[in-house]
Amino acid sequence: MKTLITIVALCVITTYALKANAQSINPTVETITKPLDVFIEEKLKESGMVGLGAAIIVNKEVVWIKGYGYADKEAGKPFTPNTIMNIGSISKTFTGVALMRAVEENKLSLDEDINKYLPFKVVNPYFPDEKITLRQLAIHTSGITDAYPTYDSVYHYGGDSPVQLGDFLKNYFEPTGKFYSKENFLNHKPGTYREYSNIGAALAGYIVEIATGKKLNVYTKQQILKPLKMNSTGWFFADINLYNHSKLYEKQNDIIKNIELYGEITYPDGGVRTSVADLSKFFIALLNEGEYKKTRILKKASVNEMLRFHYTVDDKPDNVKLNEKNAGIFWSTKLNTTRIGHGGSDPGIKTEMLSDLSKDVAVILFTNTALPNKDMNKYFYGIYDELHKTGEKLKQAKAKP
Template identity: 80%
Template sequence: MKTLITIIALCASTAYAQQATSQANTSTVETATKSLDNFIEDKVKESGMVGLGAAIIVNKEVVWMKGYGYADKESNKPFTTNTIMNIGSISKTFTGVALMRAVEEKKLSLDEDINQYLPFKVINPYCPNEKITLRHLATHTSGIADAYPTYDSVYHYGGDSPVQLGSFLKSYFEPGGKFYSKENFLNHKPGTYREYSNIGAGLAGYIVEIVTGKKLNVYTKQHIFKPLKMNNTGWFFSEINLANHSKLYDKTTDKLKPIELYGEITYPDGSVRTSVSELSKFFIALLNEGQYKGVRLLKKASVDEMLRFHYTIDNKPENIELNEKNAGIFWSTKMNTTRIGHGGSDPGVKTEMLADLSKEVAVIIFTNTALPNKEMGKYFYGIYDELHKTGEKIKDALTKP
């Protein structure tokens, strides 16, 4: 009986301690974020951003999350952390996870010639004997360029694009194709020059489709969205509840203009539609060696390979300074390599998903409004900076003895 009483007492003591710790943590977060509302509301109003959502992640846990402004200005529908919107090139990180999953399944290799997987050939006419690999595609060193105005044509306003990804890519890379040109390539050997390539990312996603026998949206739903309970996330309009999708706006001039929603032919490069709250689960999984609350997306070794800096003194693109830029597998650095993650920019869209190098403090931030570059730097990144500083304060307070 004494043993039972002792166990009950210990359990009660532990539960009380946990409750006290939780209350202390809540108080710490409330204190640190007390001034955030006024700061963000002022910046949103000054900038003309219609809606904004953000989250702060500390030690792989969401400690703060909130929405501001409107998802639909005309109907005064608020922008919340559950509002869905397309996140631009952050989508490439999902393509990266799918790629690493296929590597785990031994269906492809990052370092084999991509032509062994494709039903058509991709050959750089400037260096036809050099192989292009998935690692080149994922680190933007493939020598594949986004030729304009061809790349602009991948946007389909009014809904999902009726053009199939594979048919577009074939017409872009196969001599004689509708969109083929030498200008689709750089006069540089693969691995020697960094040129950000959306079409290269689309090609990587297509290769995942070929080797797995599943469309990328189906494969990622099976291996990412469903396990993480990202139930309101998808690549296409047909996969989400449009009633929860934000409207998009352009404020690059003095007049605010609504932008018609759009899809993309090269959807693996930028078409994921999700919310701040659901993206936080995915980001935490990557920061936490591939795992989120008992759900494992990738093996630790795969995440390590995805996130490690691929550019080194002995192996770097000729146009890169290592203290300014580096890259992983569809994973990037920002702010002179002091942040890791990815960002996204598209018509009416600006997003960031960034952590410090220790992965202890991270921020997710969305806006549904395009601003002039100078204004984006001042306001959007001004808010980002404040969120990250707040995350640092929370981390420091939580780690004090």
């Protein structure tokens, strides 16, 4: 009899909880976001994007999150907020947090010569007496450049790259290395000229590994992923559930082609695989001074240092206009410095993780389909704009009594 009473009581409690949940859904949010469904579905059809996931964050809370289209078109598998895919250069923000954690642990300094930490020398042949620092690597003023076609060779299709990061970097920077060239550096004094460098970011990630004694996937799992319960996130295929990984596509001459999954030798610059739902936790933590739901991944001072604009009137790269571009520690601006965060572009993917300067409205947007540039600007960023506008409306609605 007691068992029967317990079961009945549990059923009543569960029913009540479900009703309470249903009543707690904000009808205002549903009304404001409803047009997004029509808009996004239309843009998917027009553009050829196979799958898409997005989240709107208002006042550091996810207020809307959804997936559209397919993670696997051939199998009819839907793209959801929990679909995993590689996110390209948004990964640099994870490298940035790892770097700042190592600084907190007094294992690294942002302004020391990087040769203090490395097992090989990195010297700009045009300015051999000038030091290169981690801060310069992080704000892309180190003078290191991505030499092509060498950089194209870092992609390994079919799995994670068997080439070790340290071996590649040694061959890139040592004068006797097979990838070495003076053209791996700019003829500009370190700190004086901005050039976005993936290999510079990879070098920073490698230095974190040396300083902590742990591979980046292990260190970030301990310091970021596990504390935030980002259970669908990892750097390598072995770190994630491949069943939940999206297929990748590319549009070429109005034909959608499959792209084989790949890894990168220089994974600190773009190797993270995650979902919209998981990345939302990480982004909120950064927007909220290092904390997500009472879990802290960085000290407030470290986040402030990471996010602050490093280019100033008195100290900026020669080729930067402050009303057009600025940067933090692997943290960037877009849309003429009206947005902060980072984006990613790699074969078969396009991603953005951007907030307004107040950190009140933020958007995460993934697609598993690479489009021609003109289509990417029209469709992907058209969707981004609509998501941000919707976030502004939700912010205003939330502010009303």
